[in-house]
Amino acid sequence: MKKLSYELTYPGATVDQVAQMLGDPAFRQEVFDAQHVLRSKINVFPQGDGKVVEMEQVQATKGVPGFARKLVGDETTIVTTETWSSATDADLAIAIPGKPGKMQGTIRVAQVGADVVETVDLAITVSVPLVGGKIEGLLVDLMTAGLKKENETGRKWLAG
Numbered sequence: 533m534k535k536l537s538y539e540l541t542y543p544g545a546t547v548d549q550v551a552q553m554l555g556d557p558a559f560r561q562e563v564f565d566a567q568h569v570l571r572s573k574i575n576v577f578p579q580g581d582g583k584v585v586e587m588e589q590v591q592a593t594k595g596v597p598g599f600a601r602k603l604v605g606d607e608t609t610i611v612t613t614e615t616w617s618s619a620t621d622a623d624l625a626i627a628i629p630g631k632p633g634k635m636q637g638t639i640r641v642a643q644v645g646a647d648v649v650e651t652v653d654l655a656i657t658v659s660v661p662l663v664g665g666k667i668e669g670l671l672v673d674l675m676t677a678g679l680k681k682e683n684e685t686g687r688k689w690l691a692g
Contacts, residue, residue: 533657534668536637536675540650540683545690550641550648551619553689555583563685564589567678570607582616614639624654633658633667635675652679 542550553559557574564572564587571590576583588611609629616622620642626635637654654675658667 533655534665534672536652536654536656536672538652538676538679540652540679540686541644542648542650542683542686542690544646545648547620547641547643547648549690550650550686553686554614554641554650555585555616559686559689560585560587562689563682566681566685567591579615580617582618582622584616585612585614587612624652626654632660632664633671635671 555576557576560574560576561572564574567589569589569591573586573588575586588609590607590609593606593608608631611627611629613625614622615625616639620640622639624635624637624639628634633656635654635656637652640651640653642649642651656668656671656675658664658671660667
């Protein structure tokens, strides 16, 4: 298992602005477009005091090392579920259907001075003998790149 902790900072924003952005399907689609996702589905619905954000994306595996591409093929589907209990706290589950791995963690949004910091913590597990650790490391790198792109997109979104 590998762990990933990543902070996305939104300068001059409020928690309410970031929470609204994270619950907006148009923002999520803009992030997918920036990440060159081939196809996607996004659903957001209220639940209790929070919301559930369900996203399915299909990405090309171009650039993925050969040992991993043998497992995932030319395209891979990623299903993400964010279960927000409030505007600031979510449980995060990421699955790759039909593949031997999972990612689970949390998202926290907090006001830090004049900025908002969104912290994503993930545990990444791939159950494949011999190469599981390598694939976990690859997923850490891919998730980090995706979160960087989401942060860039979010800063532009909030700036108008």
